[in-house]
Amino acid sequence: MSTTLTPHVYWAQRHGEIYLRVELSDAQNLNIRVQENTLCFKGQGHGAKGENEYEFSLDFLKPVKAEVTHRSTQRQVNITVKKRERGWWDRLAAQERKPLFLAPDFDRWLDESDAEMELREKEEKLNKILFESRIPKDPYLGLKKGYLFMYNLVQFLGFSWIFVNMTVRLFILGQDSFYDTFHTIADVMYFCQILAVIEVVNPALRLVRTGVLPPLIQVFGRNFLLFIILGAQEDMQNKPVVFFIFYLWSTIEIFRYPFYMLACIDTEWKLLTWLRYSLWIPLYPLGVIAEAVAVIQSIPIFDETKVLSLPLPRALGTSLSFSYILQLYLAVMFLGLFINFRHLYKMRKRRFRAKKKKAN
């Protein structure tokens, strides 16, 4: 014979809702409704007293809306009732003595202040979504990222080839590898450095968030050395300094370009970020010193060969040696180093400050 029993009911509240969890598994024939501010529950299932019909009614402390939503799972029946007015109730039932079958649902239980915090977080999330949906989306964003990714990938492959090739040759040939770096590496370096002109174009077209001057100094400085000082003077090409210049350039780039590639797919590897924003501290001054050595070594060669010297009117002499330009360039180089060093220092500070903020 089946008897009518009361199930265990657990409750929790938010400012707008009441949550009830009825401990009844495999519930069937459910009849759940709110009538005159009383929740009436009836259903069959497996509860504290085995398979039976269970029922209860509950007078709410304050007015609730008539519509009830419920969802039955294999283990329980979840009921949500909406409060007519938002607010925090001191208790659930109208009667002062808590019904015996009712207990707090500690899995969902929140204090009033915690619930307010949860509400505020939800509102903030919603506001953020609303705000982001109001910012007009760039229809070419995918295309821009794809283009930047490909550019960085090509540069990464180019500089990796240079770095690996030079390292292997250094291990096999030792110091002998210093003397023919240019002849083995120059073609790929030419390719990468011509392509690097894009790095001046990108910020000018606002494809990346940085100024035009730092990449302009960088690309001009390297290409001046590569195409004019080394490219135009064969005597410069077998000097060991070429090895150090190319090795320093490629060392920074095999970390910089993968860092940008990851940025294009909104990913970050902490170690790579750290290397991108730290390696320049020793490498940049060393690179500029190596370049300065090359410029100084090339001055007598340009004087002697008269390559790139400017013809002058007869009254002023025969020609103006390119070495004067090189001496001027030496001074400008250190100004360029100062500008880019300051720029990279600022970028480093901005990056690590932003990370610290995120961590807090």
Ligand SMILES: CCCCCCCCCCCCC/C=C/C(=O)SCCNC(=O)CCNC(=O)[C@H](O)C(C)(C)COP(=O)(O)OP(=O)(O)OC[C@H]1O[C@@H](n2cnc3c(N)ncnc32)[C@H](O)[C@@H]1OP(=O)(O)O
């Ligand atoms: C007017 C001409 C004057 C001529 C004067 C000539 C004087 C020449 C003297 C100088 C000679 C220099 C010779 C060079 C020597 C060496 O290279 S030695 C080896 C060591 N070198 C280095 O460490 C320098 C490496 N180079 C760089 O770091 C850059 O080229 C830089 C221009 C100096 C700085 O880069 P920048 O882009 O400004 O900073 P980042 O923080 O990296 O990027 C800013 C944001 O932009 C995004 N971004 C940039 N590029 C890309 C890209 N290709 N793809 C995708 N995204 C990119 C980047 O992600 C950053 O975005 P946020 O993260 O959102 O901030």
